[in-house]
Amino acid sequence: MFWKNTSALSQVLIVAFVCFTCPGLYNAISSIAAGVDDETINYNATAVLYACFALFGLFAGGIVNVLGPKYTLFIGTWGYVIYATSLLIMGNNFDETAKAYSSGATNFFYAGNALLGIGAGLLWTAQGQICMSYPTTETKGAYFSYFWIIFNLGACLGGFLTFGTNYKTTGNTASNATFILFLVLMSCGALLSLTLAKPENVVRNDGSMVTIDALPSGLAEVVEVFKLFLDPKMLLLFPLFAYSNWFYNYHFFFNNAMFNKRTQGFNSAFYWGSQMLGAYLIGKYLDRPGQKKAKALQSILVLTALVTIMWGAALWVQSSFDIDFGAKRRTIDFQDGGWFLKFLLFTFFGFNDAICQVWSYWLMGQYSDDMATLGRYAGYYKGVQSGMAAVAWRLGGIPLTPMAVLGT
Template sequence: MGDLEKNTTNENDTTASPDTGIADMEEFSPPPSGYRIAGLVTLPAYRSPIAQCLIIACVHLLVVGMFNVLSALGGGGQVNPTTSNNANTILYSLFCAFSLVSGSVCNFLGPKITLATGGIGFSLLSASYWSYNHNGNEAFVYFGGAICGIAAAFLWTAEGSMIMSLPLEKDKGKYVGIFYGLSFFGTVIGAIIPTVENWGVTTAGSVNDSTYIALFILMIMGSVVACGVSNPTKVIRSDGSRVVVPRQTTFVQELKNVALAVRREPWIILFFPYSFAGLWYIPYQSNDYNSYFFDLRTRAFGSLWFDFGQFAMAVISGLLLDFKRLGGRRQRAFIGWGFLFLLINAVFIGGVFPARRSQRGHPPSHLLDVEDSQAAGYIALYTFYGAVDGAWQTFAWWIMGTLSNDPLVLSIYSAFYKVFGAMGAAIVFSLDVRETSYQAMFGSYWGLLSGSLVLVLVLIYKRVEDTLSLESWRSPEIGMKEVNPDTE
């Protein structure tokens, strides 16, 4: 890792010294004061890490959260999932391709611009399904999927790098939990829209126009909220330290940073299979489970509970990973890994039974309705599928955050996570289009999750420590100069 001095900062230490010798840190300032309302309530300062975390979470809630509502309905809310599967194959293929450079683009443009463009790209996909309801124009849906994929690459990378770099080391799990918790809670609220709008449909129908219009408007609002994201150079933590900001370099140098990041942290390769498995669930759970067993209103109702499972487990996982009574950060990493491993295998053991009852091309003789007694067990399983995803995503961002405190490096790690996740999603959607058996879709997902977790266990053993040494998070060869903190 090099011969840099091995100064460390304990994650539980709330003090900091300006004599750390870190060239990338600005001078230390006193902690920002809060805003007092009527002398009773103190709110965090606008440019504090927690306030910025909440703004970013709101962007994610309105953009990605509403996209998740659309995805959880199965087939993009349509009866036949073929068009949706093809659009998602295009979406995740471009997501994968552009994620290769998204970290560099994010560092070049800054998080505000990168996030603000995301909602526009996502909203086109909802608009395309709205149009498809009337004219069956597949080309527009494919175009919407393409633009959404490009926007997603940049939006996810900007969000990930900010959430992992804003907090102090001791608060990273809490911030990831807040980010995903608020985002998934918004998804739960958003899922009420299709549930209410389509409550009267007890057949395998398509969602109505009002659902697509509402999701379109909310996604656009996400771009507006993104304008409130502050320049990272202005953010001051509770101990008075500033967020380490990416150095402004040439675009070519930014692209070279991707290779430099892997060379400097070769163990990150063990994280790639985990990333690849992260989005493999979408076609099986939304198309091959939700759409297969339920009528339209129960699909919408089930997606609401799926989103609730994501929300609840994201919060629980974030709190668990930062619960100091469980030991140091390294020990909590092993505990978090064990919790996730047990959760996944317990849920998928339960999923074996409905998977064996489903057969592609042969729909059930009776679609389950929310009022059927049998539906409760199937909806409960769908809720736990959501819980697996909430725990998986939270653990991913927390683990990446343990490897560095540098936003530039973290944006590259975030890009890696989305590159391989999008690659996996593109492949699995193409498998769904080719009508791969439901049992194979289910088994491949279970196998990928469990197998990739074993590799992450090695990464934890080799690289996760109770605190980051100076050499572990400072990246002297990545970037050329610092940003002026006095410029916005």
């Protein structure tokens, strides 16, 4: 079985299936804001999540170099289980008379988001280290696209599960069965992470071994992390990293404010499915023969064009339909005539996201093959990405108008 194989590809696949069950299913359930029918609580909790994610993601490069990727990944997975539990509790502690959640459930939800942020910082840094350091230079685009496809298959199937378990629900609350099913699958993914091999035993596809040059102490690792803020390469990539999760606020707002719950689940499945297509296409392109600089330049120009088209279309829809929560919230169903074009725009959001993420990881992977260095790069990337995402979600909780959020 592949989990007993020490090849680089098998190890990347194990990480992919762990992320299939944990962050993949988290993406499915969070993209429909399942279990939380209070936008302010949801926005503020997500800001807490990303603030913790940013802090622990930044220093997780040092943690993963000390603990190793297997145990860092294992610890990180449990944040997702706790988060799903908090959603289940929120869904069962809503006072219909007061139209409010109990204070205990709300506090646990905030705590669950904080623990998820910590866990996600650890998990994604370990994932980034493995997916960037285990492949050879010529296969980094392909291996990461394999990871991104399998990871997003979790969110895609999760969207269909949400659609199925809420098919008879035309409102905006998800069923208990949705949360329980996700909890079981996330727990299985956490245990799967323990099958990872030690890095020193991993063999690349060209027969070479993974290089490990970890520093001798935790303090030395912290110093190396801070040096990244003076690294010209990382400074130039800072704007891209800052953008790379900023848009989720608007993407998920669009799905949640425009459609009813079962249609949100259906849309979510195709949002993440389109990421699989985007990851496959960009991975094939980046690993084709040719000069790295030429491929990097051509692909970033394509990415820029796609991003411009995407936000231009989003601006037109937002200004035409004046989407918002409250009295302006819509409950379009997938059987309604006005659903399809808005659904296509939402899936295009996902396609663009995948290209942005795969390209970022591919570029960082070209800078080094050393496992410890790439672990720090992954931590820096997730730290910057999540820190800016925390700001974006907090802006949504103030709240800014959707047009103002779109303008940022």
